[in-house]
Amino acid sequence: MNKILEAKNINKFFHDPISIRVLEDLSFSINKGEFVSLTGKSGCGKSTLLYVLSTMDTDYEGTLLIDGEEMPKKNESFLAKIRNEKIGFVFQFHYLLNEFNVLENVMLPGLKLNKYSREEVEHRAMEKLKILGIDQLALKKSNHISGGEKQRVAIARALINEPHIIMGDEPTGNLDKKNSDLVFDIFNKLSDEFNQTLLIVTHDPSFAERTHRIIHMEDGKIIH
Amino acid sequence: MKNKLLISIAKSLLLARWKQTLVAAVGVTFSITMFITLLSFMSGLNDLLDGLILNRTAHIRIYNDIKPNTSQPINNNKEFKEAHNFIGSIKSDASRQAIYNSGAIMEAIKKDPRVLGLSPKLTAQVFFNDGSIDITGSIFGINSTEESKLYHFDEYVTTGNSADLNKINNSIILGKGLSDKLMVGIGDAVQITTSKGDRFQLKVVGTFQSGIKDFDNVQSYASLNTVQKILSVPKDYVNSIQVKLKDITQAPKVAKEYEQLFQTDAEDIQTANSQFETGSSIRTLISYSVGITLLIVAGFGIYNILNMMIFEKMDSIAILKATGFSGKDVKKIFIYIAISIGFFGGILGLFFGFSLSATIDQIPFNTASLPTIKTYPINYNPKFYMIGIVFSLITTYLAGWFPARKASKIDPVVIIRGK
Numbered sequence: 001m002n003k004i005l006e007a008k009n010i011n012k013f014f015h016d017p018i019s020i021r022v023l024e025d026l027s028f029s030i031n032k033g034e035f036v037s038l039t040g041k042s043g044c045g046k047s048t049l050l051y052v053l054s055t056m057d058t059d060y061e062g063t064l065l066i067d068g069e070e071m072p073k074k075n076e077s078f079l080a081k082i083r084n085e086k087i088g089f090v091f092q093f094h095y096l097l098n099e100f101n102v103l104e105n106v107m108l109p110g111l112k113l114n115k116y117s118r119e120e121v122e123h124r125a126m127e128k129l130k131i132l133g134i135d136q137l138a139l140k141k142s143n144h145i146s147g148g149e150k151q152r153v154a155i156a157r158a159l160i161n162e163p164h165i166i167m168g169d170e171p172t173g174n175l176d177k178k179n180s181d182l183v184f185d186i187f188n189k190l191s192d193e194f195n196q197t198l199l200i201v202t203h204d205p206s207f208a209e210r211t212h213r214i215i216h217m218e219d220g221k222i223i224h
Numbered sequence: 225m226k227n228k229l230l231i232s233i234a235k236s237l238l239l240a241r242w243k244q245t246l247v248a249a250v251g252v253t254f255s256i257t258m259f260i261t262l263l264s265f266m267s268g269l270n271d272l273l274d275g276l277i278l279n280r281t282a283h284i285r286i287y288n289d290i291k292p293n294t295s296q297p298i299n300n301n302k303e304f305k306e307a308h309n310f311i312g313s314i315k316s317d318a319s320r321q322a323i324y325n326s327g328a329i330m331e332a333i334k335k336d337p338r339v340l341g342l343s344p345k346l347t348a349q350v351f352f353n354d355g356s357i358d359i360t361g362s363i364f365g366i367n368s369t370e371e372s373k374l375y376h377f378d379e380y381v382t383t384g385n386s387a388d389l390n391k392i393n394n395s396i397i398l399g400k401g402l403s404d405k406l407m408v409g410i411g412d413a414v415q416i417t418t419s420k421g422d423r424f425q426l427k428v429v430g431t432f433q434s435g436i437k438d439f440d441n442v443q444s445y446a447s448l449n450t451v452q453k454i455l456s457v458p459k460d461y462v463n464s465i466q467v468k469l470k471d472i473t474q475a476p477k478v479a480k481e482y483e484q485l486f487q488t489d490a491e492d493i494q495t496a497n498s499q500f501e502t503g504s505s506i507r508t509l510i511s512y513s514v515g516i517t518l519l520i521v522a523g524f525g526i527y528n529i530l531n532m533m534i535f536e537k538m539d540s541i542a543i544l545k546a547t548g549f550s551g552k553d554v555k556k557i558f559i560y561i562a563i564s565i566g567f568f569g570g571i572l573g574l575f576f577g578f579s580l581s582a583t584i585d586q587i588p589f590n591t592a593s594l595p596t597i598k599t600y601p602i603n604y605n606p607k608f609y610m611i612g613i614v615f616s617l618i619t620t621y622l623a624g625w626f627p628a629r630k631a632s633k634i635d636p637v638v639i640i641r642g643k
Contacts, residue, residue, distance in 0.1 A: 051637045056546060077550035084548020091640055095543035099236040109547040111229045157547065169640070 002032040003068065004164050004197045010052060010062035012045075022048050023060065024220040030165070030199060035191040037208040038201045040217035046201050047169055049217070053199070054087060054167050055079045067164050084112055088158030092170040094150040096142040102153050103129070103138040110160040121160070128156040132186055148179030155186060159196075166190070168200040172207060184210065230553055233544075234560035241533060248529045249569035251522040252620065256573020256612050257580060259515035263608040264581040266511040268601035270504045276435050280375045281493055282466030283475045286323065286333075286482060289489040293317040322461045329486050333467055338478060340470050343370035344462040346451045350416040354406050358417070361402060361442045365451025365462075374468045377432075377445070384410050384430020389447045396426040396450075399440035403431045416454070424454055516615065523619035526565055530558060530627035534634075541631055542639035551632035558631050562624020563617060570616030574609050 012023040022045045030036055040046045051057040053064065058073040065071070066086055072078060083089075096105045103125055110121035129135040132152045137145055142153065151171060158166050168187075172180035184207055190196040191212070200211070208214050216223045238245050292314040298304055323329060326344065333342050346365035351358040368389040371377040378386040381397060389395055396414065398406070408414055412428050426446065434440055446454075452461055467482075469475055475492035482490040494501060534541070541554055585602040 047641060051641070054546075056635075057637045077552055080545065080548050080550035080553075082548075083546065089546050091546075093539075093640075095539055095546075095640070097236075097540050097543070099240040099540075108229075108233075108544075112548050112553075114229075161548075 003029045004032050004034075004066070005030045005053060005199070006065040006068075007053065008063040008065070010049070010060055010064070012048060012052060012057075012060040022220050023052070026062075026220075026222055028215065028222060030197060032164075032197055033191070033195040035187065035198045035212045036200070036215060037211040037213070038199060038215045038217065039203060039205070039208045042203070044217045045220045046217050050167055050169055050199070050201050054089065055082055084109055085161055086164045088161070088163035088166040090151070090154050090158050090166065090168040090171040092173040094147075094154040096150055096153055096157075098141070098143045100142060101138070102134070102140050102142055102145065105142050105153060106156045106160055109157060113161050115161075125156070125160055128159045129153075131159075131189075132156050148175055148182060151175060151179070151183055152186065155183070159190070165197040165199060168198070168202075170201055170203070172202065172204060180204070180207065227556070230556050231560055234557045234564065237533065237537065237540075237557070238561055238564065241536075244529050244533065245565060248526045248565045249572070251525040252519075252566055252569025252616055253573040253576060255515075255518035255522040256570050256616050257576040258518050259612050259615070260574060260577025260608055261580045261584065262511050262515055263611075264577070264602045264604060265584055265600065266507055267603040267605065267608075270507055271603055272597065272601040274504055277497055278493065280377075280380075280434070281497060282375075283469045283472055283493045284467040284479045284482065284490055285464055285496070286329070286467065286486065286488050286490045287464040288321050288323060290316045290321070321463045322457070323463065323465065323486075323488055326462045326465065327460045329488075330465060332485075333465070333482070336478075338469055338471070338474060340468045341370060341374045342465055342467045343367050343374055344448060345464045345466055346448055346455070346457075346462050347464070348451050348455050349419055350454070352402065352406055353415040353417055353423075359402070359405060359442075361444060363396065363416070363444050363446050363451055363454070365448040366445055367448055368445070371445075374466070380432045380434050381430050382433050384428075386430065388429040389445065389450075392427060392429055394424070394426050394450055394453075395429040395446065397430040397432055397445045398428055399443045400431050400433045401437060401441035402444060403428065405441070418454055420456075422454070422456070426450070515612075519615050519619045522569075522616075523623040526562055526620050526623040527627060530562060530624055531630070533561070534558065534627050534631045537631075538634060538639050541634050542636035545634070545636040546640065554634070555628040555632035558628035559621065559624050562620045562628070566616045566620025567613075569620075570613045573616065574612055577609075577612065578604075 006029040008027050010023050010026040011021065014020045014022055026049065038046045038050065048057070052060045055064070055066070055071055058079070063070060066082060071082065097108070100108070103122065106125040106128060107121050110116065110124060111118065116124070126135060126138065129138055132155060134149055134152050134156070137149060137153070142150065145153070155171075172183050175183060187198055187200065188210070191198055200207075202208055296309075296311055296314070298309045298311060330342060330344065333339055343366060348363045348365065350361060350363055352361050366377070366389075368377060368386045372386055382400070384397060386397065389397060398408070398414070403409070406414055408428050410428055410430060413425050414428060416424050416426060418424070432440070432445070448462070452459060455461070469478060472493065476494055479490040479492035482488075544554060545551070581602045581604065584600050587600050589597060589600045591597065
C-alpha cells in the first residue's frame, strides 16, 4: 500500500503556563484512498495532531513524512509549498476571502501553485464547483452565500491543486444536519469516485461511523 | 506570474478598504504637495536673493590690489638672504591700479574653454555737481552689451535703454537715487568733476534700480571709452576684468591659476560673497527638513492604517498561509499595498504641488527695490519632483515594512484554532 502520510513518534509539549505533554509518542500512517476520521473528546489533542500533520505547526518532536518525503521543521517557504501542492484544508470556519468572488477564492491556491495558465486554473476551478454542485454561485461575492455553500466552496478550494490528502478540522461542526450530510456525501463521493485520501477531525459519531477507518484519541494517545 | 498574483491580492485588499486607503494616500499627497511647493518657493526666493548680488557679480575679478610690495629690497640683499627680516612701517605700493597688458590678458582669458565671457571695467571716483552741491559718486566704465549679456545689466535699467551707452557719445545711466537727488531725467545733462579737477558734461540716457538702494544713490554707468576720456587715460587702461565662468564652482581654482599666470590679483565669488552661500544653503536645509518631516508624519499614518488592516485581515492572512502562501509572499503583499499608496499618493502630490506653486507664481509681488519682479518667485526644478517621489516611495516602503513583517510572522494555527 502506498503511504501518503506517515507519523513516527510524534511528541508535542505546550510550555505555557506549565509544560504539558499533549501528544505522546504517536505513530501511524494513512494509505492512499483512505477516508479516515480522527475522533476523541475535546482537549484530547486531535486538532493539535492535525496541525502538526498539516505542517503548519512545526513545534514538535518526531518525524513526519508526506508522500514518503520527510518534512523539515525550519524551512517555512518549503512547507508553504508543500501545503499548497500536496495538502488541501477544510476548517470548521470556512475562511473565504470576502474581497474575492467564489471562483477567485477557489482559484487562489491554484494560481499560487503556478503550474497551469490562468485560463486552465479557472477551468479546473469551475469543474470542482460543478462536482460540488455550486457552479451557479461562481461569480457571487463570497460573503453573499449561505454557510453550507461557503463550506462547499472551501472544499472546492481544498481540491483545486489535486492534493495528496485533504485534511478537515471539524468541517461539519458549524453546519446543521442537512448541510452536514451534504458535506459528508461530498467527502464520500471524493473518496469513492476520485480515490481521494481524507483525514477529518470530528466529534460527530454519526459522521465518524460512516468513514473507512476511525482513529480514536484520548489524552494525547491513540486508543485504536 | 507569481508577483502578478500577489499584486492582484494587494489590489483587492486595498480596494476593499478604499476609504482607509484614500485617507492614507491623501496624507502622502498632502505632504508631497507641501514638499514640492515649499521647495519651489524657497528656492525661487533663494535664486532671487542670490541673483540680487551673485548674478551681477563676476565669478572672478582680476584687479591690482592696493597692498605693500611683496619683494622688499632687504630680501634681495645677499647678506640677509637666509635671515628673517623684520621691516617696520611699510607703505602700500599703489603706483598703478590699472592692469598691465590688459589687452593680452583679455585675449588669453577669452580663449580659456572654462570661461563664458568677460567684460572690462574702469571705475572713476567723481563729484556730481548740482549748483552749489557736490555729490560724491562713482562712474563705472563698462561695455554695455557684454555687461547685459553676462550680468543682466539691461534688466536693472528701468528707464531708457542700456544700449544707448554705446550709441551716444558722453552718455551716462544714473542710479535712481542719484538721479532723484540731481533732479534730472532722460535727455538732461549732468556735470561732473574728476578727482584731478577736470570737468565734463554727460548726457543722461537712462536710470537704473539695482535693488540695493545704497548702490543707486552713488553709482552710475558710462561706456568704457567715456570713462577713459574722463580720466584721460589710454584705450587699454582698465582696472578690473570681470570674468564669468561656465561653472561657478570652479571659480576659486581658476582665480588662483590666473593670479599666477597674469601676476595680478584675482578674487573668486565664493571668497567675496561667502555669506550668500551660507544663507542659501541654510534656507534650503530648512525647507528640506520641513518637507521630510511632513513625509515622515504621512509615513506614520500609513503605518497605522496598515497595522489596522493586518489586524482586520488576520483570518485572510492565516488562510493564505494555510493554503500555501509563504511568509515572504504575505510580506510582499503588504509592501505592495504600502508602496502603491506611496506611489499614487506621491504622483497626485507632485501634480498638486505643481499646481500650487503655479498658483503662487501668479500672486503679485511688487517691491520698490526689485523692479523686474512682478510675482512671487518659483523655481520649477525637476530635481524637487524627483526627490519628492523617491522620498514618498522610501517612507511608504519603510512604513509598510514593519506591519508587513508582522503579517508575515502571523501563525495560522493560532488564528484558526482561536475560532
